Amino acid sequence: MPFQDVPLNDGHELPSIAFGTGTSLFGQDATEGVELAIETGFCHIDTSAIYGNEDSVGNAIRESGLPRDELYITTKYDGGDVSQAIETSLAKLGLKYVDLYLIHQPYLVDNNMEAVWREFERAKEAGLAKSIGVSNFNVEQLQRLLKIAKTKPAVNQIQFDPYTYAESKALLEYSAENGIVTQAYGSLLPITRTPGGAVDKPLADAAKRLHATPGQVIFKWVLSKGVVIVTTSSKKTRLEEYLAVADLPPLYAAEITAIDEAGAKGPPQSIRQHLYLGACTTLVLFALARVFWALI
Template identity: 50%
Template sequence: MYIPITLLTKLTEMVFSSAPTTFPNHTLITLNDGGFIPSPAFGVGSALYQKNATEDVVLALKNGYRHIDNAAIYGNEESVGEALKIAKVPREELYITTKYDGGDVRTEFELSLKKLGVDYVDLYLIHFPKFADAGGGIKTVWREFERLREEGLAKSIGVSNYGVIELTELLLLAKIKPAVNQIRYHAYNAKENAPLLALAGLNDIVIEAYSSLSPITKFPGGPADPIGERIADRISTVSGGIKVTVAQTILDWLKTKNIVAVTTSGKDFRQKEQLQVFQESFPPLTEEEIKEYEEAGPGWDQQ
């Protein structure tokens, strides 16, 4: 089921606007709790899993990233905290996300704060549904999340890797709706995730996407490749001859759909290239390009 971008925008009723001076390299998306979330986020999972992330995060902050996406299970919250100390970016100019991975919610949350060296986080997510089950069940865990939100310790709360069934269950019991659902999302699984995006849109839940560059990093040679190349050529032309990469078109696809991009790179030029997409002047994809890209090869990553 393909959802036209015009319908998706109408369903979500989200404000997608250029960022204020505190987030000059990002685009902001309004959350259902009245807050906002900057895109892109610099993720310290995947390539930095269980590794020291200090050097990469310091470089990202130097290049203008202000949203850092972390999780307890990544095993590098302390090194991220060290990067924050080194970079000395004012706390109010940072957006810090981390994730709950089981155990007593309050205990685990306070441990994350200590490791990160901050007094609050901007977004706290349940990393996987199974971690809520291990923490006493979704009702128990979410009530604790709501308390953290009410106390201002977590400015926004949400989930990660929740499907339609799990998200529906949560919505039925939540006093405070999740503001975000972070999922694995790319061209080859976009079509199967359309019902999940529709449910999120109806409840003003922002989608965050990780592994979105998979068509070129993990599954090269697929049917999305030539489409991405054509889009890159088109945007390069309308941008005055600036050479646009296929990776940038993928991030632009997320931006056009009001989806927060979670991406990472330890390379200076890649970080700058990725941030360039989120400037107001970077042209969006057309509705036709979005449809063509998402219908290129559903399930190709399972070939």
């Protein structure tokens, strides 16, 4: 059984798993990776202007030979004039419209949120983006946006895993109350970057019962929270593993609770500073990348 689409507040639907082209594909030719994802069964491709690979994502879309309406494409705004930014993204992708257009980071609109969102609304009205939304917004930032929005954001894409669940609960609840779908990236960090922590055991226990992998259990846990998934891999077997999550039975309530409680303890102490520094580095790299792509 394939992953089900989830309804958005604007009447459109969002595939509940996406192939992401950030991380290892940041600034790289993403053609082969996206082609592999599409061949494996992914129909939702997530990219961004800041990743510097929209042109190669576009190559893969064309090479797939699939009708446009069989693919769902997300890209993200990285600052500057909105109309120019989306037109540039569409030209690189070789598309007439994207299915979802997101503000990549809230700091991009700290001083001009209303003006930028008005341009997003105009892009939607013009058919350049079927749905519009945000990424990495917290509750306060969503509240600011909803006060001035004529069209609500359909999606908020955030970093979300068992170790961030406790601090994200208020955000998830606020988004759900306002009809905003939460989309998660980085959900596998507890096993890829922070192994040895408290969530390892409940993940392993559930994986044993389901004859699954810990990564698949994390994705079942993410879905149990009403959150949809962005993931990536360069390996076909891993991509197949992720898509097979749709065929697994649900987690037991006790298993979800065990993961929640373990996650609330936080990642191993020895790497918390590493994660903090990593987050700071990501923000710096994001800012530098904006400057770099503006110069070439």
